[in-house]
Structures are given as structure tokens and as C-alpha cells.
Amino acid sequence: MNENHPAYLHQILTRRRFLTRTSAGLGLAALATLFDTPAQGGAVGPVKVPGVLGQTHLAPKAKNVIYLFMAGGPSHVDLFDHKPKLREMHGKEMPKSVLGDQRVTLMTRNQGHFKAAATPFKFLKHGKSGAEMVEVLPHLGRVADDLCIVRSLHTEPINHDPAVTFMQTGRPQPGLPCFGSWVSYGLGSETKELPAFVVMISGPFDQPTPSRYYHSGFLPSQHQGVQFLPGKDPVLYLSNPDGMPHEVRGDTIEAINELNKLRHARVRDPEIEARINSFELAFRMQTSVPELMDVSRESAKVMDLYGAEVKTPGSFARNCLLARRLVQRGVRFVQLFHRGWDAHGDVAGNIKRQAQAIDQPAAALIQDLKARGLLDETLVVWGGEFGRTAYGQGNLSGGFGRDHHPRCFTMWMAGGGIKAGTTYGATDEFGYNIASNQVHVNDLHATLLHLLGVDHKRLTYRFGGRDFRLTDVAGNVIKELLA
């Protein structure tokens, strides 16, 4: 239709109130997406997905991920990997046969001793599975039978930045898409109101968490993790300027899109239609994001479940609650970074403080998801970029710490398709080397993708003359972790 044709004008002007109409019942619209999509928990074959794959390679066991990234490197020997031998050897040099010739960082290479250091805490057994955890994790103890604890993770880099990058992207150098971006790219978004990949950060600052850690690398930028912040602008640039009410913004976007339609009639570039869509989505986000962040309608029971800290915006507890609200609305991948695990000094104080912050909220998240039937279709992953040394850093008679340890560490998973109530893999009696069933980061990624219905070798992107994938050139699905 020629743009000068009177009918054309009529057509675009009758659409004028489209935006304000749809924005009225957004909360419901957002929830509706959940019911439109077939639950994937019980799928028996590949299912259709809105991402580049079109349909999953395999029957997915889960459709969303909540990844609790413990930044800084939590100490496995003080949390999940009980080593009585360290008590026995406390203060004595670690045997050379255990240390081997592995790298240590320059921080402890020069201290001249590698003295075994026992945890100051007691370990307790929990549930039917008898999973062992440190005494300062009582709430997680109560959900032990929902967890699959893997004690035999290992990674390659020994410094934070390359190690976090490795855990996020499968390679220590920057430039590759992270896990969440791959999932967003491959499986697409189940919601039109929110980004497919959301990031929230909590915890005391000890190591930077730059936006590169949740970047899409060479994948298109819509697969970047979008950081949600506590406060007035949960998403950057979400709020209109002062003096511009919501209706004016609606009118503005309508005017923009009407003019864009006129241009489209002339140049017929399909990109213009995509632009019109983007503006409509942006407008919807202005309602859906504040609605998401507003927890005032959560029941007291739910709030109590997450603990007192849930009332503090920006806390790990609040972020866990928001993570549940996000997957409820169809957000594919939620990643929470909780900082502060880098215990070079005073590991005892560190563990107490960190455990206090994460124990109840993480356990609550599992219970809350379970109560709503969401745990079956959500993968919950907990872990850092590496573990910490069995030997002490600094003087053992004082508040000693532990150094970085990529050779073995513990992670746990729960939810869709995960074999609950199991502990997999083991380290030697010092918690220094893997004794059995090692799981490389690439294996972990392969396994998690498998649970999402994705063959990790077939989710690729051609860049710079090569097909890239999250698992680089390695990765095996660890069948023993699957339900």
C-alpha cells in the first residue's frame, strides 16, 4: 500500500491505542507464557524451542537454570568434603607424594611450607542419603536428599579471572559466550516481557565481577546477561526521565513506530519491523520488570522461608527469591553471583560469614521451587571457580587462610533430571587430588546442556573460521549424575 493512500493512514491510526491496551494486564500476560509452553519436565522426546535450535536434540529434563555462582572459590574441605586426615596431620608438612609437582600461586609458592590445615568445624550427616556437610549449613542439610553433590570437579586456571572465565565460557581467555548466553541462543526465550538471561550480584566485594563474566562473546548481543540491580532502575535505562509519565512514553513509542511503519512502506527493509518490535518490548519491560522486582505480594510464609535477609534488596536471599520469580515468568537462565569466598586469610571467619549468607536462601529456593512444582523443570547449580588448598596459607596458629586450588573442588546440583540424594566422585584423604570419578568443567557443561535437551557437540556457532561450542573440544556427559 502506498503510504500516501488515505487507507494506510487510517490503518496505522486505528492501531494507536494498541500499546496502552496491552500494557494493562501485563502481570497476567507474563504468567500466561508459562502455561502456553508445554512443561518440559516429563518430555519423552525433543521439544520445540524458540531458540536457534528450533527443537531440542534430546528430551529435555529441565528448561530453566538457576546458577548460584560462588565467586572467589569456596573451600571444599571446609564445606562439603570432610577430611579427618587433615585433623590428624594439622600443622605437619603435606606429603610430597600428595603435593606432586602441581602449580601453586606465587602467594604460597614463596611461603616456604605447605602445612596441612584442618577445618575448625564439625561435619554432620544428613537425610537418607547421609550426605556430609559442615555444621554451618543446617538448612542445606535439610534438603540434602534433593542434592547431587559432586566432589570431584576440577578446572585448569589457578587465578580468579581466567578461572571464572573458564567456568563461564569453557576457555580461560575472554571473547567466548558464557553458559547463559549459549542457552539463550540455543533454546531462546520463553518470555517476551523479560530478557532470557538475567544476572544478579550480591556479597562483599573481594574480587571483581565484571560484565564480561556474563557477556555473549561473539554471539549477538541480545544473548548477553542483563544485570538486574536493586533500587529504582532494576535494568539500566528502564525508567523514564522525571516528568515523563508512562502514558507519554506510550504515546511516544506509538509515534515512533507509526513513523517507522511509514518508512517501512517506502524502503521495505524487514529490519524496520524488528525495530518496531524492539520498541514495543522495551515498553512492556517498563511494566514487567518493576512488577517482577516487587515482592510485596509474596506471603509471609515464603518470606520467612528465605530468612530475614530477604527483606534487604541486593542480598543473596532476595536474589534467590527473585530467581524463583524469574523462572516462574519464563526466564531461561538466571545466574546469581555471590562474592566473598576468596579466603586467603581467616578461612574460619570466611566460612561462617559466607555460609550464614547463603545457607538458608539456597535451601529455601529449592523448597520453594519444589512446592510450586518448578523444581522438576529447573536446574539449580551451586559452585565457584575452583576450590581451596588443604594446606594453610599463613601461620596455622593464627587465623590461617587457604590458597586457590583448581585440582579438585565441590559443586552441587538439584532439580530437573538430576539424581537427587547422591554424592559423586571423591578426593584423596587430604582433599588435594581427585581419587575417583573426576569431572572436568567441560563435562559439567556437557551434562547440564544434556539435561536441557542439548547435545553439547551440536550447539555451535561459526566464528573466525571455526565452529565454537561451550565445551571447546572436550566434554562428556556424566551419566551417573542423571536421574
Added chain:
Amino acid sequence: MHRPSAFVLLGLGVFLGVGGAVHAEPGAPSAPAKQKPIDFSREIRPLLAENCFACHGPDEKTRKGKLRLDLREEALKPGRSGDPALVPGKSVQSAVIKRIFTSDDTEVMPPHKSNKTLKPHEKELLKRWVDEGAEYRIHWAFVPPVKVAPPKVQTQGWARNEIDAFILARLEKAGLKPSPEAERATLIRRLSFDLRGLPPTLQEVQTFLNDQSPDAYEKLVDRMLASPHYGEKMATLWLDLARFGDTSGYHFDSTRQMWLWRDYVIQAYNKNKPFDQFTIEQLAGDLLPGATTEQKVASGFNRNTRFNEEGGADPEEFVIRYNVDRTNTLGQVWLGMTLQCAECHSHKYDPISQKEYYQLYAYFTGIREPMVSMNHNQPLPPLLRVATPAQEKALAEAKADIQALEKRIQTELAKIQYQEPPAAPTPMIKPPEDIVWIDDDTPAGAQLQGDGAGWQWGQAPQQPVQSGKRSMKRTGPGLHQHYFTGAQKPLLIRSAADRLFAYVYLDPKNPPKAVMLQFNDGNWEHRAYWGEDVCFLAGSADAANHRKMGPLPRTGEWVRLEVSPEKVGLKPGTPLNGWAFTQHGGTVYYDRAGIRSVPPDDRYLHSQRAWEERDRGNPTLPGEVRAALNVAAPKRTEAQKTLLRNHYLRHVHAGSRGIFEPLEKQIAENTRKIKDLDAAMPTVMVSEEMPQRRPAFVLHRGDFQQRGEKVEPGTPGIFPPLPKDAPANRLSLARWLVSPDHPLTARVTVNRLWAQMLGTGIVKTVGDFGTQGDMPSHPELLDFLATEFIARKWDVKAMLRLIALSATYRQSSGFGEKIPEIDPDNRLLWRAPRFRLTAEEVRDNALAVSGLLTRKVGGPSVMPYQPPTFYQGKNESWKWEQSKGEDLYRRGLYTFWRRTSLHPMFAVFDAPSREECTAARPRTNTPLQALVTLNDPTFVEASRVFAQKILQQGPSDLEGRLVFAFQTTVARKPSALEVQVLRKHYQTLRERYQKDPKGATAVVRVGQYVAAPELNPAEHAAWMGIANVLLNLDETIMRE
């Protein structure tokens, strides 16, 4: 040494031609009857490399059965079993094919123990290849381009230059017609973005629209190329390749200063520095004979690598990473190849072995640089200081002042009549005396510090006092101290017989374990302790930095502690500027401290002869004065005599020194000014070659701990060799890249220029010309442009001009009634491309349209508006010190580039982090982008200021204003319908804001730019709404 690789021998020597650039024919109907000929480089070579070369490749040591398959002539020879490995055209007779198809487990290739298997379709492919002749073709990009004459075309009158002949011939072959020429308004806006990264001003648009001369367009192109903003656009593109950032990346992402290098790039493009020269200066400017400051600055290119300062990072690992990054960058930027695969293993697809990779890498291992650092925000030498014009002027002034003062001093000296006094009496031997430095107070200038409460002075009778009115008290558990540094007048150690002293009083009820005195002569490595060895926990038990003096002093009384300077490593002549009192536990009072010293003989102040005797051999005197003193008095020249006399009168003689002191003071002030100016000068990290480069090794799997063979610098054998006499350094490497017979540099560079002007390269994968990259859409055109580029002496502006003048470039970008099925992606260029502006351009456009843009070229990076919450959760210790005034409105290329957390507006619009070289940016379209242009204060403020401009500079009627606003934004005039939509929106807004004056006042306040007070807020707010609409149009952020 450059032995041509087997592959080259093969490609050039045996096969008599070059693998044609058999490009994917867009939309060419598939011919099921006739299969596409097999492409050796893409389909066969990788299979052979992966499955066969380990035992049948170039490595003699691992070769099995004397068979090599990487050389065609070798593979055609009869093998041990009689059958040749390959029989061209006859797969049945070829041993290779038989062995890969056999079902005999002991015979099958590749053998089971190799853990390699060929898939059925791969076997079929190899078979077909043998049947088709088993030809080994060299990949097109490795053969130097040859100038091709433009093809003949049927359509007459369309083509304007050679480019068009290539494009049109291809279109005709596909049965397509080019699009008509774009409107003039579109052309000027297109040119302006492609060559300056900015929109044209309304005045520029009108000038062009009104220019009826036949060469109006040509003149416009020349104006654009001559604009100082041209260099900014070109630099923005180069910065992605050169991985330029204002921070070091990695863990803490500290700041660094590199903007002088960016300024160099802008100026180099503005001056149209030939690209070969530019290349040499970027990679090796420092190595050019007599390198200028500019060339040294240029060599900062190599220092744009990231730098790690994570605690505990292994220096060796990271210095390797820096050089790996340089190698990969070289590959992307000049060779258009992704070399990084070869970092870990020989390249599977492209003929670059792992060893060749590390030979390229070895060129960079001589670059001087820190390896790792555990400190944040520290400069990373070597640095070059470069004065700004203002600094240059101030420096010249200070130097002139010093000269004038020197002249006055000379005049004064000439006036003095000095008379040597009669022989001075033998000096009296004076007894040593205490020179007190600390008593009741510290010396002037002392900067006091200390543990706990710091310096605690007290008086009698509350505490014992040895001398004067006060003493210092220190008490507490463990190791603690108080101290100062920075005393203006130093405490001089005159002779080895001097004794440093201090009085201490140890509380008998609470004695310490130890007391310690510590002296600072620039460092604190001079310690003397009494009592237990608990004050210093490193170093050997008894040394100058840790000297055991004896048992703890008696308690309950004042004890004088004395230290011989020699025992704590202090030589005569050493000035001290600081002192520390340290103890372990207990309560200690300290009083009167200083040095016991023999008073000096002061005859030299009155007698030149006495001075000469005294100061002969004094190392602190200027060299010539020292030399003159060493000559016996009668043998001195007149000049030496004058020199000594003048020095004495000016600096030493008690009777005349006073005349010169004020002048000396002024000289000192100017000298300090020069020093301060030097310190304030911007610095830039530059390349500098160490005398000995770090050894380079092949690293197994790229792991720095797994060293293989040691390698020397060298270029890959697939390329033409270096000149025989070329030294093995970066300069040779850079010159090699731009030698006219290099097959890639010119092609890769013109391809990028093409992508700049036409949205996509002739080779779509601009950073990958290897076998895995896309084939060129117009191979002959690419070679034409490459040879033209070399023939025109690497003249970048000339190439851009050639493209801009073509009819191809001038086409309309409209999609027309029907998108041709044969080429939906427009690879054949049946229309001009229409694509989104870059992040920087989206920003610059809004600022330029509104009139806010600062058009200053060059200078340090700036910090425009960034959400204050942006660093929350990332790194709270990073500071974003928002710029002020005109610096808020500078072009995006000057925005501070924090590599691990890029400004969100840039990140959302696809700008790369620049942690590594980026050859091309994606162009996405997302809701988050819409939120930026709708709500980012930069854009909101631009709307407000644009509204003000409309009201102040536009016509006075509504329609006129709407047309003015529209045309200012997108250069063309609006249609009647467009005006109608805008008018309606304006009326809605004005009504609303008239009813809501508070809202109107609030909205016109966004941003720092001061609004014109006379504007009616409701009117201003309504127009701001219109401006907001215009700045958010698809067309506004597109280049059409």
C-alpha cells in the same frame, strides 16, 4: 631460514594453476546432475591433515612406510606394495582409497591404534577427489593478486568506474539490474557517516542540494575526506582491531594512559599516511632508524595488549599470553587469518604449522614490558612522555627564565673582587658534639606516621623526660612503631666516627621484649635492635638491615643508645630523611635523638684555597669543577681558574654566597617547574626492544609449562620469504607484511575499506581469508582493488574515493517491490546496503543533531553520563568521575573504555570489549537498545537541547518547525503523512504539558546543559517529546 613449505612446492610447483575463487554463487540454481567440483583446500586438505599427516606428512621422524601425502608428486610414486598411493582419476587403483575402504582390520587406514576414523561420507569424498584427478590446489588467498582488466558489460551508461564494471557484469550474469541512484539527501548522509561517522549539518545538506555543478558529488566526497572528523571515523575502526582500551583488562582492570596513541592514529589518517608506512610504524616505529617521537608513539600498538595484575599470577604464563595476543592480532589485522588454532596444534585447515606460529610469535618476545604486577593502576613502562602545546610553551618559558638568571649571575660574578686571605691557621681540633634532630619536636617537613595513636608526646611529671620539655611515650602489645620521613633538612652523616643516638627509658614494670632504631636514607633498610630478635621477621639474623646491638637496655633509667653508621650500612656523606622508634610490647619513653659528630672545619667558607683542598675529589661537585680541582693549581688553564673561582663565589664563599641565593632560588623554582611539567606530561606505553629477546618455544597445547622445540623468529613458509639479509626483528616483519608481493595485506585492507563503505566485505568474513572463511563475492574486483591499492602507494583516501565515486556505491538502499530470490542477502549489490550505525555513531548522531556535540579532535578519554549503579556488584573500587562541560559531549571514540565492563550504552549497541582484536562487530536490534535511546540521559538531554534548537533556530510556524526538525535529523524532508503524525503527537504533548506544568519543568531539566531561561516549559517539553521521537526513529540510527 625460510624453506618453502611442502605445501607451497606442491601448490605452485606441481599443479599448474591456482585454485579458482570458485565462490558460492548466490542463488545459482543447484545442478543435481553435475556435482560441484571438490575444493581441495576446504574439503580434502583438512581430512588429510587430521587423519594422515601424522604418519604420512612432512615430519620425517614420524613418517611410516616412506609415504608422504602432503606432496602430490610423492603421493603419485609407486609405494612399497607396488600401487601408487594415489592414481589420478582412478580411485580403484589408488592404495590410499583401497586402504581406507578395506574391511581388513589390520590393513585399514587410519589404523585403529591411531584412534582416528573416517566417516563414510568423508571416505566417499576422498574417493571422488581421486576420481576427479586428485588435484592439490593452493587456496586462492595465498596466491598474490594479479591485476585483472574490468570485464565487458552489456548495459551501457551505468558504470562510472572500474568497480562498476565488475559489479554490473556479475549482476548481468545473475539476471539482475542495479538500483537507481539514491536521493541527494541520502547520499550526503551516507557519505558523511561512512567517511566521518557523523551526520551532515543542515547547512551542508543545503549546500549540496543547491550545488548544480556536474562535479557536485565529487567535490562533496573530497570535502568529507578532508574533514578532521575523517581521522576520527577511521581511528574508531582501527581501535577495534588494535584492541585499544583505557584499562588493562583481566582481573582488576586497572587504568592506563594510551590516548596519545589514539591521537596518533587519528592524525595518521587525517594526514593520509600511506598504509604501508602506517603498518611499519604501528608494529615497529621504535625500530626505525632515528625514530621520531611520533613513530615511537605509534609503536604503542603492541602495548595495547591486556595486562594481568592478579595476586599470585605467574609472570611467565602472562608474558607468553601478551605475545600470543600480539601474534593473533597480527594474523587478524594484516593476514586476515585466525592464527590462534596454531597456538595449540598445527592448523588443521590453513597451512600454518604450530612451529610457524611460534616463529611469528618470537618476533614479539623482545618487547620490553613488566611481566605481572600485584599493584593496581601502576604505570607499565616503557613509557614515553609527550608535551602538549601548552606544556611545550611553559617549558620553553621556564628554560628561558633559567637562561636569563644565569646571565645575571654571570654579571654579578664579574663584579666581585675576591681577595684570597693570608694563609689560614691550622684548624683547631674541636671535640665531637651532639647534633640534635628530634627533641620536643620533629624536624621541619617530617611526615609523621605510626601504629596505634601514632606520635604521643608527654611532659614531666606524668612521664620521664630526658631533655627539654617533652618526651615520646609508646606502649602496647606486639610489634609497633612511630616514625617520620620527608625531613626538609637532612641529618648528614659526616664521618664513620659519627654515632647516631637516641635516649630511651624502659618502664621497669612493663619492659618491652626489644627496642629498635631505624633510619631512612630513601629506604628503611637500616635497623639496629636491642633485646630479643622479634622486631624484623625476614632477612638474616645479623645484618645492616637487622643489626643485633646487644641486650635490652637497663630499665627504669634513661639510657643513651648509640649506633655506628657503618653497622647499619650508612656511609659518610649519606643524608637521612627519616627515623623510626620501634618496640615489641611494653612501655618505652623516647627522647633526644640525633647524631654525635665532629664539627666541621669551616675555613673553606672564607678561603678558596681551603675549599679547594677540602673538596678535591668530592663526588657531589659538577664534573668540570671536579676535573679542574684535580689539576695542580699552576697547571690550570684560565678557563679552569675562572670556573673554580666562579663556583666558589657563587656556591661556597660566605662573603658572596648571599648575593646569589635569591637567584639560585629562582633557578630552583624554574627547575622544579620543569620537573613538574615533565611529571604532568601525558605518557603513552611504547614498544622498546630488549638487547636480548626472551627465548621462544613451541608450547605443547599452548601451555606455558610444556615447552617444546626452541624457535627463532621467522615467517610462515606459505608466504613469500623475507629478504635474505633482513634482520630477525619486528621491523623486518612489518616490512614483509607490506611488501608488494605479499598475497594478503593489501587484499585484507581493501576488503575492510569496502566493508566500511558497503556494509559487508567482498570477503564477508573480514577477519578470515583462510580456507574456512567465506569466498569472495567478487574475486576479480577484490584483486583489482588490492593491486590498485599497491599501485597507488597504499593511499587509503584514494581507495575510499574510488569506491565512493562508483555507481555501485551511489545506488538507492531501498529493497524495491520485490526482493530477488536469487540474492536475498544482496551479496551481488543490486542495491546499496542499509545498516545500523555503530554504538559510537548512534551517540554522536544524537549529539550532533541536537547541536551538543563537541567537535574538538583528540585528547584524553572522557567520562560522559554512566548510570551510577553500573559498577555495583562488579568492582566498587572503580571510579567513574563524570566529566564536565564540553567533555560530556565528545564523540564516542573518546569515551573511557573499561574493557571488562564497558559503558553499558556501548555494550548494548554491540561495541566490543577490545580485550582482543575484533575484526567485525555484529549489528543487533534489541529492546535494551530502545531503552538506551529513549532514556539514557545523553539522549534525553540531546532531545531537550534539540528542542531548544528547533525553537530558537527553526522557523516560527508549527509545520516549518516540524520540517526543520525532521530534516536536521535525517537530512531528507518529511512526507505529508510524516508531518501529520508528528503534528498530532505534538498537539497531544502540548495539551498534556500545559495541564502538567510540574512535569514539564521536570523533564526539561535533564542533563547538565543550561537551558535558555526564556523558553516556556510546556512548549519546550512538547518539542522535547518530538525531538525524542525523531532521535529514536529507525531511520535515525540507520545509514541508508
